[in-house]
Amino acid sequence: MRFFLAVFLTLWLVLPGVAQGVDPDWKALSERTESVLESGDASAGALTALRGELADWRARFQEAQTANAARIETLTAQIEAIGPPPEEGETEPPGIGIQRSELNRRLEELRAPVREAQASFTAADGLISEVDRLLEANRAAQLLSKAPAPVNPVNWPPTVAAIASWLKAFGQELYAPFATPTARAVWQARGGELGLLVLVAILLLWRSGVWLGKLRDRVALHEADSAVARVILLTISVVRLILPVAGLFAVVRILQLMGAEGLRVDAATTLLPLMGFTILMARWLSLQALPMRETAQAFLPVSPARRPAARFYALMLGILLAGAMAVEVITQTANDPVVSNAVAHLVLLVIAGINLFRMGKLFLSEGEAARADDDDGGGGFWAQVLRLIGRGLILVGVLSPLVAAVGYVNLANAALWPAALSLALIMFIGILQGFAFDLYAAAMRRPDTGRDALLPTLVGFVLALLSLPLFALIWGVLPSTLREWWTKFQLGFDFGESRISPGSFLTLALVFLVGYLMVRLLKGVLRTSVLPKTKLDTGGTNAILSGTGYIGITIAILMAVTAAGIDLSGLAIVAGALSVGVGFGLQTIVQNFVSGIILLIERPIKLGDWVVVQASGVEGFVREISVRSTRIETFDRQDMIVPNADLISGVVTNYTLNNASGRVVLTLGVAYGSDTERVERILQEVAEEHPMVILNPPPLVTFDGFGTNGLDFTVRVVLRDILFKVVVASELNHAIAKRFKAEGLEHPLPRRDVLLRNPEALQPEGPPST
Structure with a gap:
C-alpha cells in the first residue's frame, strides 16, 4: 500500500511536467526564427522584436531548470545513504535493491523535465546568438554603405530645395x-x-x-x-x-x-x-x-x-x-x-x-604646457x-x-x-x-x-x-x-560542479562580512568582559584572542563558501598539486606559520616579555605575536620583525617568562692595603639598603682575589623587577662610591712596574758634579 501511495505521489508531481512536453508556442517561435535566419531579409526592428521573444522563453527555461530541485536533492541523498550497488559476486538484501531501483526511477522521472528545460534553454540561447550576429552584420552593412558623393x-x-520645402510645409x-x-x-x-x-x-x-x-x-x-x-x-x-x-x-x-x-x-x-x-x-x-x-x-x-x-x-x-x-x-x-x-x-x-x-x-x-611645467616631465594624470x-x-x-x-x-x-x-x-x-x-x-x-x-x-x-x-x-x-552581456554575467561560469555567479559572490561577501563582524564582536566581549575576570596573564589572553580570531575567520570562510553553493571538492586535485609547491617554494612560510601556532599554544614568550634572540642579537620587548612573525620593540624604539621559526628553533633569552625578578651582578675593586672584611661588610649594607633588592635570597658579596691593580669584589643581588636592572645597577654604583668616600676607601689605580736591563746607561758620563 505504501509503495502504490509513493508511486501515485510521484506521478502527481512529475506528470504535469512530462505531459507538457515541448510547448507548441515555443516550437512555433523556434521554427519562425530559423526561417528568418535562413532568409536573412528581416528588418532590424523585426529582428529586435524576435530576439525579445526568444529572451523571454530563455528566461522561462532557465527558471524551469530549478524545478523539483529540493525533491531531487532529497532522493539523491537517500540513494547515497543506501550505498552503491553490490559488485559482481556480492549480494545484498532484496529490500535494499528494490528500494534503490525505485528511488533511481523516481529520480529519473523528476530529472526529465529539468533536462528538457536545459535542452530548450540551450536551443534558445543558440538562436539568440544567431539573431545577434545577424543584427551586427546588418548594422555593419549599414555603416559601410556608400551614398552618392555629397561634394558633388x-x-x-535638391538638398536645399528639400529643406526649404520642409520648412515651408512646417x-x-x-x-x-x-x-x-x-x-x-x-x-x-x-x-x-x-x-x-x-x-x-x-x-x-x-x-x-x-x-x-x-x-x-x-x-x-x-x-x-x-x-x-x-x-x-x-x-x-x-x-x-x-x-x-x-x-x-x-x-x-x-x-x-x-x-x-x-x-x-x-x-x-x-x-x-x-x-x-x-x-x-x-x-x-x-x-x-x-x-x-x-x-x-x-x-x-x-x-x-x-x-x-x-x-x-x-x-x-x-x-x-x-x-x-x-x-x-x-x-x-x-x-x-x-x-x-x-x-x-x-x-x-x-x-x-x-x-x-x-x-x-x-x-x-x-x-603639453602642463608637462613642460612639471619637474618630472609627466605633468600629472589629467595632463596625460x-x-x-x-x-x-x-x-x-x-x-x-x-x-x-x-x-x-x-x-x-x-x-x-x-x-x-x-x-x-x-x-x-x-x-x-x-x-x-x-x-x-x-x-x-x-x-x-x-x-x-x-x-x-x-x-x-x-x-x-x-x-x-x-x-x-x-x-x-x-x-x-x-x-545579453548582462545575462551572461548573471549566469556566471561553471567551477567544478558548481556555478559561480554574481549572486554567489554577493552571498559569499555578505555571509563572510557578517561572520567577520561576529568574530570581532566575540573578541571584543572576551577582551573587555570575560578574560579580565580570569587569572590568565597577558600571554594567555593574547593566545585565546588570536586563536578565537583565526578559528572564527576560518569558520566564517567555510560558512560563506557553503552559503554560496561553491563545491570545493573539485579543488582536491589542485590542492594536491599545490602541496608539492608548498613543500618546496613555501617551506619557510609554512615553517613560520607552524612556529607561530606553537608560540600561541606553548607560550614560551608573551606580550610584554623582555627577550633576547641569540641568533640575530635582537633585544627588546615583545609587542605583537602573529602566526608568521613576532614584532619586538628594541630599546631604541625600533620595531624588529623576527620570523617565528627563529624563536622556536633558536636560543631565546626571556627575562620575564615566569616572574619579573632577576639578578644584577656588579664587579668592582679597592686599593691594595684595604681591610677586605670591612669592604665586604660595607658592600653588603649598601646592597641590602636598596628598596628594589630582595632580601631572600640575600645579597651575596664575594672577595674574588687579587687583581692586577687592586682587590676584586663581586656583588650579586636579586631584584624585584628585572626591568629596572640598569637603573638599580647605576644607583648601587652611586651608593658604593659615596660609602667608599665616607669610609676612606680608595679605588685601585692602574699600576705598572718597569724593569730596566741596564740601569747604568742612565748615569751621566764623567765625574759627578759637585
Whole structure:
C-alpha cells in the first residue's frame, strides 16, 4: 500500500511536467526564427522584436531548470545513504535493491523535465546568438554603405530645395490654426489654458534663467570657494538646466492645444524638447567643467585664458548635434532622401570636425604646457588625459569629414558624434565626482579632506564603472547586446560542479562580512568582559584572542563558501598539486606559520616579555605575536620583525617568562692595603639598603682575589623587577662610591712596574758634579 501511495505521489508531481512536453508556442517561435535566419531579409526592428521573444522563453527555461530541485536533492541523498550497488559476486538484501531501483526511477522521472528545460534553454540561447550576429552584420552593412558623393555640386540644389520645402510645409502647418474662423475658434475656446501655458513658457524659458542667475551670483559673492557653496551652485545650475526644458514642453503643449497638426508639426514637437535639451546640456557641461570664474575648480585642467574658447567649441558641438537630429527628420521627405541626407550631414560634419579639431589642439597644447611645467616631465594624470583626448579629437575631427566627403556618411556620423558624446560623458562623470567630493566635505564639515577621503573616491569609482554601458551604447553597441552581456554575467561560469555567479559572490561577501563582524564582536566581549575576570596573564589572553580570531575567520570562510553553493571538492586535485609547491617554494612560510601556532599554544614568550634572540642579537620587548612573525620593540624604539621559526628553533633569552625578578651582578675593586672584611661588610649594607633588592635570597658579596691593580669584589643581588636592572645597577654604583668616600676607601689605580736591563746607561758620563 505504501509503495502504490509513493508511486501515485510521484506521478502527481512529475506528470504535469512530462505531459507538457515541448510547448507548441515555443516550437512555433523556434521554427519562425530559423526561417528568418535562413532568409536573412528581416528588418532590424523585426529582428529586435524576435530576439525579445526568444529572451523571454530563455528566461522561462532557465527558471524551469530549478524545478523539483529540493525533491531531487532529497532522493539523491537517500540513494547515497543506501550505498552503491553490490559488485559482481556480492549480494545484498532484496529490500535494499528494490528500494534503490525505485528511488533511481523516481529520480529519473523528476530529472526529465529539468533536462528538457536545459535542452530548450540551450536551443534558445543558440538562436539568440544567431539573431545577434545577424543584427551586427546588418548594422555593419549599414555603416559601410556608400551614398552618392555629397561634394558633388549636382546634389546640392535638391538638398536645399528639400529643406526649404520642409520648412515651408512646417510653416503652413503652424499657420493652419489661424487660417480659418473655425480653426481660430478652436484655440480661442481654450484661451484661459493657453494664456496660462504661454505665461509659464515665458517664465521658464526667459525669467527663470535671470532669477536663478541672480541667486547664483549672490551665493558666489559670499562664499564661492566653500564646499557648501559649490553644492548649492551646482544645484542651482541643474535647476537652471531643467526649467527651460520644461518650458519647451509647455510650448509643445501650446501647439497641441492650438490644433497645429501634421507630419512636420508632430516631428517638430517630438524634436523640440530633445534638441533644446541637447543644446542646454552642452552649455551646462561646458560651464561646469570649464567654469567662467578663474578661481573656481575646473574638472578639465584648462587655463582660464583658454576656457572661453573651449566652452564655445562645446556649445557649437551641442548645436550641431541638435541640427543632425533635425536633418534625420527633414531629409526623409525629400525626393531622394539618401542624397539629401548625405549633403546635409556633410555640412554639419565639416563644421563639427573643425570644432573638434580646434578643441583637440587646445587640449593637446594645455597638456603639453602642463608637462613642460612639471619637474618630472609627466605633468600629472589629467595632463596625460588631456593630451590623449586632444589627439583623439584631432584624429576624429580630420578623418570624419574626409570619410563623409567620399560617401561614407553613416561611418563618419558613427565616429564623430560618439566622440563628442564621449567627451560630454567624461565631463558629466567628472562633475558628478566633484559633487560627491563637495557633498562629503560639506556633510563632514571638513573641506580640506573632501578630495582625499575614501568614501567619495569609491563613489567616483562606482560612477566610472556605471558609465561603461553608456560608453558602449554611445559607440554603437546594441541594447540587446548589452542585455545579453548582462545575462551572461548573471549566469556566471561553471567551477567544478558548481556555478559561480554574481549572486554567489554577493552571498559569499555578505555571509563572510557578517561572520567577520561576529568574530570581532566575540573578541571584543572576551577582551573587555570575560578574560579580565580570569587569572590568565597577558600571554594567555593574547593566545585565546588570536586563536578565537583565526578559528572564527576560518569558520566564517567555510560558512560563506557553503552559503554560496561553491563545491570545493573539485579543488582536491589542485590542492594536491599545490602541496608539492608548498613543500618546496613555501617551506619557510609554512615553517613560520607552524612556529607561530606553537608560540600561541606553548607560550614560551608573551606580550610584554623582555627577550633576547641569540641568533640575530635582537633585544627588546615583545609587542605583537602573529602566526608568521613576532614584532619586538628594541630599546631604541625600533620595531624588529623576527620570523617565528627563529624563536622556536633558536636560543631565546626571556627575562620575564615566569616572574619579573632577576639578578644584577656588579664587579668592582679597592686599593691594595684595604681591610677586605670591612669592604665586604660595607658592600653588603649598601646592597641590602636598596628598596628594589630582595632580601631572600640575600645579597651575596664575594672577595674574588687579587687583581692586577687592586682587590676584586663581586656583588650579586636579586631584584624585584628585572626591568629596572640598569637603573638599580647605576644607583648601587652611586651608593658604593659615596660609602667608599665616607669610609676612606680608595679605588685601585692602574699600576705598572718597569724593569730596566741596564740601569747604568742612565748615569751621566764623567765625574759627578759637585
